[in-house]
Amino acid sequence: MRGKMSGVLAGIMVVGATLLLGGCVVMNLPRFGGEPDDDKKQTYARSDNYTDNAFHNQTATPVLKEGVSTWSVIWGNITTSVKDLAPNSAIPVNKVDFKALDPKDNILVWLGHSSFYLQLNGQRILVDPVFSDYASPFSFMVKAFKGTSVFKVSDLPDIDVLLISHDHYDHLDYNTAVALKDKVKKVFVPLGVGSHFARWDYTDTQIEEANWFDSIELESNLRIHLVPARHYSGRGLNKNQTLWGGYVLTTPDYQLYLGGDSGYGPHFKAIRDRFGDFDLVALDTGQYDPRWPYIHMTPEESKQAATDVGAKVFLPIHIGRFALARHPWKEPFEDIEVLSDNAPYQLYTPLIGQPLRLGETPAPSTEWWEAVE
Structure with a gap:
């Protein structure tokens, strides 16, 4: 029994490590872009709107409303439907030259x-x-x-x-x-x-x-x-x-x-x-x-x-x-x-x-x- 449990734990660890490695590889793809190096960040630190290693708004601006979490947004999107999020037919476009x-x-x-x-x-x-x-x-x-x-x-x-x-x-x-x-x-x-x-x-x-x-x-x-x-x-x-x-x-x-x-x-x-x-x-x-x-x-x-x-x-x-x-x-x-x-x-x-x-x-x-x- 102990050996079987050890095998299960080892399998979980392998899967977790594989997912972590895969995530790191994906996040390093060029499409995600680059990040400023330390020299750049030192330059940005002279900006009034750059503190604690990040840029800030002039007015306090949380991304989500107080009491709302990323997970609640995801769950709400899954469990509620909205009609007509996108058109069913083509948008008219003027193909300018x-x-x-x-x-x-x-x-x-x-x-x-x-x-x-x-x-x-x-x-x-x-x-x-x-x-x-x-x-x-x-x-x-x-x-x-x-x-x-x-x-x-x-x-x-x-x-x-x-x-x-x-x-x-x-x-x-x-x-x-x-x-x-x-x-x-x-x-x-x-x-x-x-x-x-x-x-x-x-x-x-x-x-x-x-x-x-x-x-x-x-x-x-x-x-x-x-x-x-x-x-x-x-x-x-x-x-x-x-x-x-x-x-x-x-x-x-x-x-x-x-x-x-x-x-x-x-x-x-x-x-x-x-x-x-x-x-x-x-x-x-x-x-x-x-x-x-x-x-x-x-x-x-x-x-x-x-x-x-x-x-x-x-x-x-x-x-x-x-x-x-x-x-x-x-x-x-x-x-x-x-x-x-x-x-x-x-x-x-x-x-x-x-x-x-x-x-x-x-x-x-x-x-x-x-x-x-």
């Missing part, structure tokens, strides 16, 4: 979720591109909505600047980043995010990291600023080893604010105080959940944030391509449309791939989502 666009034209193209292609003052800019059909480390998880994975890196012209708001998989896609390596002149990212690109063989001259309110100036009077957001970071087990943020892009003629992922907070008014009103803002309006109320905005909060920053045109983002939260996929579109009636901004909800000429008043938004089953 990027290479045919006149580089002298100032254009913004929403690519779904939080991804953008921009042309400003002769500079080509790519923001949070995800051209994979999924937003996770593995292809069977977080699948894109039908019809939305129509663009490839090969469709793009050379890119002057790649902007990444933070290192979550629905904003920093490994396959896309690797394919872009020889197409991108400059990568401008929050502190620590450059470690991922370094592991993916980007050169030191390509990568420039920034703290909140740092900026770079490009040719033809275009300046790009990294600004605060209320969120968190991490691609593996270690959280908040890299910074997160949004981007303000300023030229003599336009001022744009692409907010990245963010919960509602006082940073929106602070950004307006620093930069003034914005011609166009794009703000987190989806993937909200009462179990994580601090890191994403509901449509009501998104409307308030757009008002706080003085938006003339408001484009809701973090919607339309992936289901990362347990709300119907149409709900953010429907709610923000109702809430924006008589708002101080013009709501703009384009098709994926629909170019907007900056400086021109956007055409009235069509309720394209209503035709999707």
Whole structure:
């Protein structure tokens, strides 16, 4: 009997060791990226928002609501159902020809979720591109909505600047980043995010990291600023080893604010105080959940944030391509449309791939989502 028990225990130990070893091998795959080394961390320690070996928000921001655990979220997702998390039919998309666009034209193209292609003052800019059909480390998880994975890196012209708001998989896609390596002149990212690109063989001259309110100036009077957001970071087990943020892009003629992922907070008014009103803002309006109320905005909060920053045109983002939260996929579109009636901004909800000429008043938004089953 004792020998049999010893054999069972030995078997359990072998299985456990195998799983542990396998987990270590998986977590070391390139898709998980890299981490800042000790020298980098010593540099980050001079930042006001880096303490105890991690980055922090300006406002206390737990990922989950008090009393909610990761396991309770998993169990709740398993035991409760939500209708219409994803569409049953294809999302309509405008298959824009990027290479045919006149580089002298100032254009913004929403690519779904939080991804953008921009042309400003002769500079080509790519923001949070995800051209994979999924937003996770593995292809069977977080699948894109039908019809939305129509663009490839090969469709793009050379890119002057790649902007990444933070290192979550629905904003920093490994396959896309690797394919872009020889197409991108400059990568401008929050502190620590450059470690991922370094592991993916980007050169030191390509990568420039920034703290909140740092900026770079490009040719033809275009300046790009990294600004605060209320969120968190991490691609593996270690959280908040890299910074997160949004981007303000300023030229003599336009001022744009692409907010990245963010919960509602006082940073929106602070950004307006620093930069003034914005011609166009794009703000987190989806993937909200009462179990994580601090890191994403509901449509009501998104409307308030757009008002706080003085938006003339408001484009809701973090919607339309992936289901990362347990709300119907149409709900953010429907709610923000109702809430924006008589708002101080013009709501703009384009098709994926629909170019907007900056400086021109956007055409009235069509309720394209209503035709999707």
